[in-house]
Amino acid sequence: MPKKQKSKKTHKVKKHILLKVFFVFLIVILVFCIKYLSIAVSLYNDASAKVNSISYNTFHGNQTTYLYDSKNSVINKLYASKNSLYLTSFYIPQAVKNAFISIEDKDYFSHGALSIKANLRVLYSIIKNNGKITQGGSTITQQLARTVFLNFDKTYKRKLEEIIIAIKLDQKYTKQQILEFYINNINFANNAYGIEAASRRYFSKSCNELNLSEICFLAAIPNNPTYYNPIKNINNTLKRRDFILSSMKKNNYITDYQYTTAVNYKIVLNPEKYDGNVWIESYALNCAARVLMKLNGFQFKNTFDTQQDIASYDKDYSNVYNKCINDIRTNGYKIYTSIDMDKQKLLQDSLDNGLLDFTEQNKGIYSLQGSSVSIDNKTGYVIAIVGGRTSPEKDYLNRAFQCFRQPGSSFKPLAVYTPAFEKGYDDTTIINDHYIDGGPHNDGDVYMGDISIRTAVQMSLNSVAYQVFNDITPTYGLSFVRDMDFNKIVKKDYTLSAALGGLTYGVTPIEMASAYSTLARGGEFIAPTCIRSIVNSQGETIYENNLGKRRVYTYDASYLMSDILKGTLENTWGTAYNVRLDGITSAAKTGTTSNQKDGWLCGYSAYYTTVVWVGYDIPRYVNNLYGGTYPGQIWHNYMQQVHSGLQDKDFYTS
Structure with missing residues (x-):
């Protein structure tokens, strides 16, 4: 080609x-x-x-929700994820x-x-x-x-x-x-958003009171809030402060003299002091969330057929609950509570002073802990709630309603004796107190022979409670507890060991307080809460507590139980004799679990019911811990003061 x-x-x-x-x-x-x-x-x-x-208000963040006490004074301001001023x-x-x-x-x-x-x-x-x-x-x-x-x-x-x-x-x-x-x-770390919130968070003063060095120190944080977190990485924050000061000098915002003065200034953090209302806030939030859940049609349950049913319910509960918590924190509600701040302080001080000798700490939080709840028997409202000791560091665990513990003998009046009185037993019924093979031991292995139920309760004899519970059956006895909304009573609990408070999960102080308050009211149960009313951001009252009651025990059974429990304080053989009140008629039951891991005092007058729990978060032996020792002293100190000026009144009198 x-x-x-x-x-x-x-x-x-x-x-x-x-x-x-x-x-x-x-x-x-x-x-x-x-x-x-x-x-x-x-x-x-x-x-x-x-x-x-958007509008100008968009940048102001979410609306603040306010918590009010029983006198309509602001207790706390609730934010969403941001604390912004x-x-x-x-x-x-x-x-x-x-x-x-x-x-x-x-x-x-x-x-x-x-x-x-x-x-x-x-x-x-x-x-x-x-x-x-x-x-x-x-x-x-x-x-x-x-x-x-x-x-x-x-x-x-x-x-x-x-x-x-x-x-x-x-x-x-x-x-x-x-x-x-x-x-x-912008984010200034540690939940502080904006210069004013940051200034108060780290220096406990307004940003208008800061000097140049402190201003540049705070300005260092938003570039990387984790790396420049002043609480954890102050040296990193200081280095960037110096860099910012250098930049300000270079750009003619400050003079050489101002730069030298500021860069040599020693930064001293003065973190904002916490006001100590974490217990009120967490409990009020919980109660308010449950109100919104109910208003939105959620069906509460505490009885389940299978473990799968429990898991499914817990998942649904958690999803709806968290949505309601977020709603409360972001949508500007006014939540009116029943918390009496004077009584709240008395209860906190009583708990703190009662455990002063226990100084061991773990990361700034006391190792030996306690919690307490006080209820106004007339209304059923929680008037004071303490979820732990006042510690050097913030303690977010509210043991008064978030922790389930074994109740020991304090469970007997609720699940054994008052239900037995419904079945025809009375205080003079004679039971032979003796050791039963496979059954519980009495304290010190001392058995009294034939003894009346009245004396057996006041001496907290385990064998008697065990025999009575066996007769009335666990199914019958625990039905009363379930009717008072105890949340962790499960199928495994329907055994004779429940007579002595041997439960799979246990109970909370708030549950115990509401149950004993039911006895104080003659058997009428009022669901425990601290919420009086809730007003939305438009000023509409969306919830008003009507203090609904339902009968759990008969009047006669409740009266007899209370009359017997008065002797626990009044008689020398009573387990709470050493913490009796002066001039105020009251009733009480102690509870101590095996190896002295938990101590309870559940007591009430015609006016107030107060429950105290003491123990370690991870259960372990506590020397000399009985219901009548540390819990009893805390209970006594609070109840004696809270009744100051009140006329003595017996139960069920007008």
């Missing part, structure tokens, strides 16, 4: 291939454009919808604004929503790293967009939406407003 003809053919083939490649390239470009144009349009629409839905621009110190502008966006007032140079650098990094963000470059406006509207994912989609939102924010608000929003919404 001639060379010229071959050359033409080759050229033709190459041209054909090039055309194919070109068309393929065009298709790829077209697909790429369609794909990313679609994404861009979607992100633009999403960003527009977010910005169009908003300051308008006028009240934000200029040094705070200068510090953030200097370190985060030095040309803030001269550019628009974006720094073109910085964002081109970021976009180049995104392309180079297959869609991942590996460096910063956001302006203050972009950071606000990310903080309020987006997450912190490092993807090109998030970055593009951040840019679009920032542009729209810049069109809607002034530079001073955006700076105000930013300073009030």
Whole structure:
């Protein structure tokens, strides 16, 4: 074939291939454009919808919920995940604004929503790293967009939406407003959001009282709240403070003298003191959440056929409960409680003073613990609740309603004797107290022979309770406890060991207090709560407690039980004789579990019922722990004071 003809053919083939490649390239470009144009349009629409839905109040965060005591004074303010104290621009110190502008966006007032140079650098990094963000470059406006509207994912989609939102924010608000929003919404670690909350959290004063060094110290935190957490990593915070001061000097916000003075200033943290109302807050939140659950139609249960039923119920309960907790913390309710702050202090002081000799701590929390609940018998309201000792560090575990413990002999009046009186037993019924093979031992292995139920209760004789429970049957005895909403009575508990409080999970002090309060009221049960009423953010009362009662024990059975339990305090052989009250008629039952791991005193007058528990969180032996020792002394000290000035009154008298 001639060379010229071959050359033409080759050229033709190459041209054909090039055309194919070109068309393929065009298709790829077209697909790429369609794909990313679609994404861009979607992100633009999403960003527009977010910005169009906001107002100035959006940046003020969630509405605060208030807790009130029995006298309608504010106890606590409840926040969602953020503790934020908003300051308008006028009240934000200029040094705070200068510090953030200097370190985060030095040309803030001269550019628009974006720094073109910085964002081109970021976009180049995104392309180079297959869609991942590996460096910063956001302006203050972009950071606000990310903080309020987006997450912190490092993807090109998030970055593009951040840019679009920032542009729209810049069109809607002034530079001073955006700076105000930013300073009030950024994270300063340890649940502090905004400069004012941070100032109070770390220095216990307003940001207007801070000096330059302290301001720059706080300004160091938001860049990386974990790494610059002042509580855990103060050296890191100090290094960045110095860097910010250097930047402020370089950008002519401060003089050399101000820089030198501030960089040499010794930072001394003065963390905000906790007000000690964690017990009230946690219990009130729990009660309020259960109110909302009920209003929303949730069906509460404490009886189940199978373990699977329990697991399914617990899952449903948890989901609805958590939604209600979040609702309460974010939607500006007013929750009116029955907590009497004077009695609350008396109960806390009594518990703390009663356990002063036990000084062992674990991470700032006392190892030996106690909890207590006090109820107004007339209304059934919880008037004081203490979930633990006052410790050097915050203790969030409210043992008064969150911890289930073995009740020991304090369970006998509820599940054994009062139900037995319903069956025809009375206080003069004679039982032969003796050891039964396979049964429980009496304290010290002492047995009394023939003895009346009245004396057997006051001496807390295990063998007698065991025999009576066997006669009335666990099914019958525990039915009364279940009717009083004890939450952890399960199938495994229907054995004779339950007569002495030997339960699979146990009981809580709040359950025991409401049950003994039922005896004090002549057998009428009122579900324990501290919620009087709840008002929503629109000012509408959505719940008013009607103090509904239901009969669990008969009047006669309750009266007889209370009359017997008076002797536990009044008679020298009674297990609570040493903690009897002066001038106030009262009844009580002690409880001590095996190896002295738990001690209980459950006692009441015509006015109040108070239950005290003492023990370790992880059960272990406590020397000299009996119901009548540490729990009894705590009970006595509180009850004696809380009855001061009240006229003595016997049970069931008007």
